[in-house]
Amino acid sequence: MKGIKRLLFVLSISLFALAALIFVTSFTGYRYNVLTHDIDRPGESVVKHIGNISLVENGVFLATFPVNATFYPDLSFPLAYNPDKTVSKVNDFEEIRNNITDAIDNPSRKDFQRAVISGNGLLSDDGHISEKVRIDDLVKAIEENDYDGNFELSDYYEESDTEQLELFRDFSSKIQDWNIRYTNGRSISYNDVEFVVSASANAANSEEELMKTISVSENFGKSARNVINSYDTSGSLSFNFVKHNGEETVVKGGTWGNIVDTIGEWEAVRELGAKLSSETERKPIMKVEMDNDKLPDTYIEVDKSEQRVYYYVSGNCTVSSDCVTGKRGGRETPTGTFYITEKKKEKDLKGADYISHVHRWLRLTWAGVGLHDATWRSRFGGNIWRTGGSHGCINLPKNFAYQLYDMVDSGTCVIVY
Numbered sequence: 001m002k003g004i005k006r007l008l009f010v011l012s013i014s015l016f017a018l019a020a021l022i023f024v025t026s027f028t029g030y031r032y033n034v035l036t037h038d039i040d041r042p043g044e045s046v047v048k049h050i051g052n053i054s055l056v057e058n059g060v061f062l063a064t065f066p067v068n069a070t071f072y073p074d075l076s077f078p079l080a081y082n083p084d085k086t087v088s089k090v091n092d093f094e095e096i097r098n099n100i101t102d103a104i105d106n107p108s109r110k111d112f113q114r115a116v117i118s119g120n121g122l123l124s125d126d127g128h129i130s131e132k133v134r135i136d137d138l139v140k141a142i143e144e145n146d147y148d149g150n151f152e153l154s155d156y157y158e159e160s161d162t163e164q165l166e167l168f169r170d171f172s173s174k175i176q177d178w179n180i181r182y183t184n185g186r187s188i189s190y191n192d193v194e195f196v197v198s199a200s201a202n203a204a205n206s207e208e209e210l211m212k213t214i215s216v217s218e219n220f221g222k223s224a225r226n227v228i229n230s231y232d233t234s235g236s237l238s239f240n241f242v243k244h245n246g247e248e249t250v251v252k253g254g255t256w257g258n259i260v261d262t263i264g265e266w267e268a269v270r271e272l273g274a275k276l277s278s279e280t281e282r283k284p285i286m287k288v289e290m291d292n293d294k295l296p297d298t299y300i301e302v303d304k305s306e307q308r309v310y311y312y313v314s315g316n317c318t319v320s321s322d323c324v325t326g327k328r329g330g331r332e333t334p335t336g337t338f339y340i341t342e343k344k345k346e347k348d349l350k351g352a353d354y355i356s357h358v359h360r361w362l363r364l365t366w367a368g369v370g371l372h373d374a375t376w377r378s379r380f381g382g383n384i385w386r387t388g389g390s391h392g393c394i395n396l397p398k399n400f401a402y403q404l405y406d407m408v409d410s411g412t413c414v415i416v417y
């Protein structure tokens with residue numbers, strides 16, 4: 001009799017639990033699987049971002065990519081239902097492996113990194129090094145670290161010939177230490193250029209042999225270009241200038257200043273890189289070099305407001321003349337500090353709607369502005385420029401143009417205001 005009562009009691013408890021489950025699942029919309037003891041509600045799983053994996057190789061950043069997981073509702077026992085309790089599953093381990101492999105074999109990686117810094121130091125036959133990395137161990141480490149964090153690739157290199165490995169690592173350090181430091185404090189280092197290693201590096205057994213396999217790519221990156229061009233000051237300078245009448249004005253712009261031979265300097269940097277030759281006080285190859293702090297005391301002064309040209313030698317005015325500058329309304333003569341870039345006799349000046357022959361030509365800009373004789377004019381100075389001005393040049397009387405031409409040299413400073 002007691003056994004029957006106990007059985008009825010257990011049965012009543014089970015029926016009560018089943019009724020509770022039916023109530024819970026009916027109220028929440030979740031389904032309970034009696035066989036697996038899982039609760040499921042189709043379409044209610046949530047994909048969440050759970051971490052970021054970053055790969056570095058000997059301190060050099062390679063790639064970063066996210067890891068997502070799908071979260072499912074979990075119910076270990078019907079009466080313990082908690083909608084906030086979930087189980088998760090990382091979506092795609094294969095995707096993680098593919099991301100790692102792509103990061104290692106990415107062709108955008110520097111050839112030098114792939115050939116030397118890889119640890120093994122050698123490329124595989126197809127140019128890839130992913131087969132030289134214990135990716136399974138790396139994926140396991142990522143899993144143990146909850147799919148988040150930075151992972152050093154060199155910790156998972158396959159074993160390699162120790163002697164050859166040391167050779168490549170030593171050579172790697174020398175390349176990473178290569179540096180060109182300029183006199184203005186800026187520098188070009190390993191990270192600013194692209195070292196290239198030829199396939200023959202695979203057979204190299206000495207530093208001398210490795211030296212024959214490296215070069216610097218022609219690819220002129222932005223960082224290296226910015227360092228070299230930091231010496232360019234043309235057009236960016238301003239000077240306090242004392243005019244012919246003793247008044248002071250500020251003259252901005254023009255062409256006066258330093259101009260770097262950008263391509264020539266880049267080729268020099270490439271040659272230094274191929275030799276792993278560092279420098280500490282390098283001055284770039286220059287096309288034009290001027291005093292950036294003060295103006296010379298021999299110069300041509302052009303006063304647009306007075307329509308007058310003056311020529312000073314060692315601070316003393318030697319000759320002067322009226323002139324006609326560019327017509328207002330779009331053809332004004334530019335202001336600034338310039339220098340004579342071309343000195344030529346008998347030149348045809350060509351514009352969209354004119355050809356003018358001049359006997360003496362002193363170029364200021366490569367846009368076509370200069371000082372020259374204007375034999376077609378009978379008058380100079382005054383307000384002629386307002387309605388009958390030039391196309392931008394500084395027109396001079398013939399005799400003065402000849403005289404000035406004979407007195408000045410290419411490179412002479414010209415101040416226009």
